[in-house]
Amino acid sequence: MHNYSNVFRRFLISYIIILIIPSIGGYMSYRTSISVTQALSIENSVTQLQKSQDILERRMAEVEGFTRQLAINKQLSVLMNERDNSTNVYGIWNTMQNVLTSGQTNDFLQDYYIYLANYNLILTSGSTYRPEHFYEVFHYNDLSLNEWRKEFLEKTHRSEIRPLSPFVERTIQTSVITYMQSLPLDSFKDSSPAVVIVNIDEKVISSMLTGLTERYGGWVHVSDENGNTIVQQGEDAPYISKLAADPAFDKNKVSQFYEDDLVITTRSGKNGWVYQAGIPRSVLLENANRIKYRSWAITGGTLLLGLLVGLVLAYRNSAPINRLVGVMREQFGKEETPERDSFDFLSGNIADMITKNKQLENELGRQLPLIRDAFLKRLIAGEFESRDEIIYAAEQADIQLGPGAGYAGVIQISGYSGMDSVEILNELNASRLLLKQALSEREPAVLTTDTGSDKVAALFLAGEGSPAEEKRISQIMESLTGYLSEEYRMTIQAGLGDHFATVNEASRSYEQAKQALEYTVYVNKKGMLWSREAGIENTTYYYPLDTEQRLISTVRAGELEEAKRIINEIFAQNFGQRELSVEMKHQLVGEMKGTFLKLLDQKTFLESPLFENTKRRIIDIDFSDPLESIREELHNIMEEMCSFVVSKKKDAHILIIRQMYQYTAEMYADAELTLYRVAEHVERPEKYISQLFKEVTGVNYSDHLVKVRMDQAATLLKESNYTVDEIAARVGYNSSHSFRRAFKRLTGISPSTYRQSHIE
Template sequence: MKYSNVFRKFLISYVIILVIPSIGGYMSYLTSISVTQSISIENSVTQLQKSQEILEGRMAEVEGFTRQLAVNQELNVLMNERDNETNVYGIWRTMENVLTFGQTNDFLQNYYIYLANYNLILTPGSSYRPNHYYTDFRYNDLSLEEWMKDVLGKTHRSEIKPLSSYVSRGKQTSVITYMQSLPLDSFNDSSPAVAVVIIDEKMILSLLSSLNDRYGGWVHISDAEGNTIALQGSAEPDMMKMASDSHFDPSRVSQFYGDDLVITTRSDKNGWVYQAGIPRHVLMENANRIKGMTLLITGGTLLIGLIVGLVLAYRNSVPINRLLSVMKEQFGKDGSAPKNEFDFLSGNIADMLTKNKLLESELNRQLPLVRDAFLKRLISGEFKSRDEILSAAEQADINLYQGTGYAGIVQIKGYASMDSVEILNELNASRLLLKQALAELGVDVLMTDMGSDKVVILFFSKETDPEIDREKEDITHTMENLALYVFNEYRITIQSGFGNLFTSLTEVSLSFDQANQALEYAVYMNKKGMVWNNETQTENTTYYYPLDSEQRLIGTIRAGELEEAKRIVDAIIVQNMEQRELSMEMKHQLVGEMKGTFLKLLDQKAFTEYASIENVKRRVIDIGSSEPLETIKAEFYEIMEELCSVIANKKKDAHIQMIKQIKEYTAKMYSDTELTLYRVAEHVERPEKYISQLFKEFTGVNFSDHLIKVRMDQAVILLKESNYTVDDIASRVGYNSSHSFRRAFKRLNGISPSVFRQSVDD
């Protein structure tokens, strides 16, 4: 069932519902990644630009330093002296004046001034001859002669020597060299003095350390000609390869090259190019963190959503599949398969509704016929018990109120010959007018036709304990008004007779017989209006024991309805003792007829297996017809009690056997989730309502409670003796949902299944 089309359609719907917000979340994720990346790039560019500004400021200070040297008086005096003697004092004063410049800028920690006229190099701490200075401080790529020619012997105008390998007192380093000839307006090939500032690469890179330390990438500074000023974190060949790569655009501020984000800025002052390479994974660290959390949360949510979708799809598809199986079982499969299950269901349900409406319409059309048939069976005494009468009345939609009242017959007078079609049509119209007149008078009665010229009327008491005299007066008054109304309106003359009060629904036929006798008496005596049965004379010389009374007595005893049987016997005795004056011979014949009824009853199959049947027959035969009727009635009562007890015991045995069958079937099928009272009723071939009432009557509990008890008993055994999980046990004892199983178990046992298992283990 879980792989059915309905299940798949439900699951696909839930998956689509999950995917739609996931797509929105993915778009939000891409946006957040893009924003995070942009922010990281922007921060890196800003940081590089700030480092550039600091470096340019420091270089401006270096340039300012040379300008201060150019206006220094002591230095100008030394540059202009042409004497061969050395001005030691002037040199000392000059060294004292320029010594303080290097204390304010770390770029000026290593500088010297070359005086051409003295062939002397002045440093903040000492003075050297060029060859001596070269011994301690020299470029690896320049010899002494090249150094003196290119650095000391040329005129320089704010010239910077690119990054070069340099030895300072035996220590290897890399430096850039700032060179400025003095005075500033020197235009010859040689100048009187040259100020040279040695800037260590480490000092330059320290200004960019925030980028390098933070991201662990590389930094490269080059001049306008592409010569390296400073480089860290990479190699010169790699920088040359990147610069020559056609895929690399040096004009872009930021771009990805390989696995690095390359940020490029260019100085407007000196044309230097500042580049920083930041590894992609470091730059995207925050973005990757967002990515990881997003994937984790989204994946977990999708997984949970998928599990929930599976559960819901199964839960929602199960009842539909059950309904489909019932539909297909009942209606079968058409030759052409439906497009889908929902079309199949909707088509069949629509067809069922249409047929149900047609059936309802047909039942409404047939309802008058059903009511008429019920009333005819009621007055003829065909029902064996009160319960049977009530069930038939409910089916006919008839309210019998308290079950007591009076039966009467109304006859249309003036139609002696009823053999012509015209007369019969006129009588039909007269009966309809008579019923309509009762409705117009507001009388709530039940009516049915009796022959062509008679209508049977049943008045049911609406009060629990009505006054008999007042009720008879009301009926008499109603019938007088009816007779007057139909005569004045339609010129119809009626004659009516009513029987005595019936106190039980099984006595309606007796009251009807009395009404028939009263009507016959009124017609015979030519009495007008309404006649009650007790108004007739008791001159009858024959006993009253009609065939239908005998049949009803036999039927009620066979059904085990003792009280109804007693009422029939009472009615027969009352009719013959109070309504008639019987001779002794008639009395003997009446008793003989009643004894014959019981003997015929004892020969039927229902009593042939009774062990004491012969004793009962002997008791019937021994009833003396000369005894008083009260004594005879008492003996008949005792015999009826014994016979009804035999029927009751048979019913009880059959019921006990049926209850046993139900319990055995339940114990066998308790693990089936489809087990219901309807299934049990099908198994024992009895109506569902009958089974429910019978089980409750014999066991004291409802079947549903019994089924829960059986399942919980099995669950207790499994919890004690097996290693199955609670969910497995729930399915094994007939529950679709483990939640329903846990709730039922706790309601019955007071604790949850897991706690119960733990208590057993402890």
């Protein structure tokens, strides 16, 4: 049992290690997904705060715009400039009716009043008050009547904002921020004829920031550039004060974790207000935590399952070894010692078996020449299946293959064709022996074997093929031919094949040498001949690298017809203008299949739904199929790939057009908006997007921009009180004259006529 568990443990530990490695990779992927999810949550929160900031700033800009409209109101100007002691009751009443009700559409302007210094009178939308009476109904908790008069009514204000302060409105306790503007706008003295004061309730401002507090349950704090609170929601003041005073808190960071909250900070570029939002860490990371829990559950389950599979495999794989140990024990009658495990036991017994079979080794030594001869015959016949098999067989035959490259040749003893008597065979045996001995003297590394009664095959082992090496072999053969002729009156003819780079290709070179020898005998040439010098049809196929690259580029561009033309040209070059052998045809088809597989492995197709099916179709192309069938299948594969590329291009074009539409809708009011700016935004060349927009939409981009601007101008003419000049500036025209011409060209009438017709 101890021996079994030892082998079992070794296998089990190996499987556990294999199981842990992908688990580490999975953990890294899990950490990455958590990080990405957290980053997305933070980005969404920052965007939400920035949207709230934009809305609040627009509302405050509307308040400022409203006070500027009051500054040019004729009725109010008359009241401000009256200097007699009489009271213009009608003028005051008319102002209350027409002026003080004009801002009620904006909830920021629901509570405002105008103080007239010459009348010492406060005008509201519903009534008039003396300051002391107004203070009884509406007053700040932290200001007395005199302080309020000095700070609010008797000073000159230029778009001033008083931070959040406790306020009483008809016995109702609330908090407000106060906007103050003196009238007229160019008041520079210590006091002004009139002051517009707008009280904005904290609840109104808070309603614009509820998106963060309601969604995340956090807090929002807005302060002015001096740190005074404008609005606060969801958290108490001591916490905000603590955060502001903590030196560890970086006020310049947009987002950072502080205690248990993610604090987002943005600063307005218009008024210097600081917007801060705090989101609980638990709520922010809710999605990330969900991923975490599921990942741990899946990982734990797969590890448990993997452990069970490891137990089963460890048992299955250790069982044969244990059985082999049992057989060894039965055969040799030996037991493992405590200090030796099962593997040592097996290796020890196998070593004993080898040692005890010296007789077999001696017998193999006597048969070594036969083994060498058999090895060389199998090598030139191409019977080995792999390079490793050749190397092991060469070691067994005690043959040094060196670099494994060289040339193959066949040498024939002339003059014995058709002779097969005993005397002739004996003479040929002696001649072959003399030939091999003479060749070995001139080239010790040559390997030779008999391939017939009058033929000897030779392998000249060399490094890289080169003209110098071929010249050296030619000199050896010339020397051999001269020596045999002079010493033994023996005439030989020889053929040599092309250089083979690996021993696996030695059979190819040998076949070339046989063909060269046949040609040598046919033309009755003495000496040797290289296969390339023989008149043998050995045309190679036509498939240059630039043609392959052009085919890949064409398919990637989705140009099906051009790709078909290239394929047809390749087939015409190889099978119309050349006479390829079957082997050359196979090599050409293999090269083309490799091209398509390389094309399929590129990013365009690697993640596409057609990857697996197309890869299978390419691999399934049979070398022995008719040429027309192979070409038709390549055409079909290209058609499918090009269709996918064209479809992706259309999707990309639609996305670009959408981006152009959206950017135009956002930036139409910018007078500097041009096609060049749009091209920068979508990150495409200007000429490219111009042609693309025209092709997809049927109109030029400039015409589309004019239509967007005119549509917006028509809306403003119908729904606003802006002048035509103001509307021209708001829709992106520097010149009102150009705007009028464009509007009339598009609608057929002038802007003023359009507005009048709408009113009527």
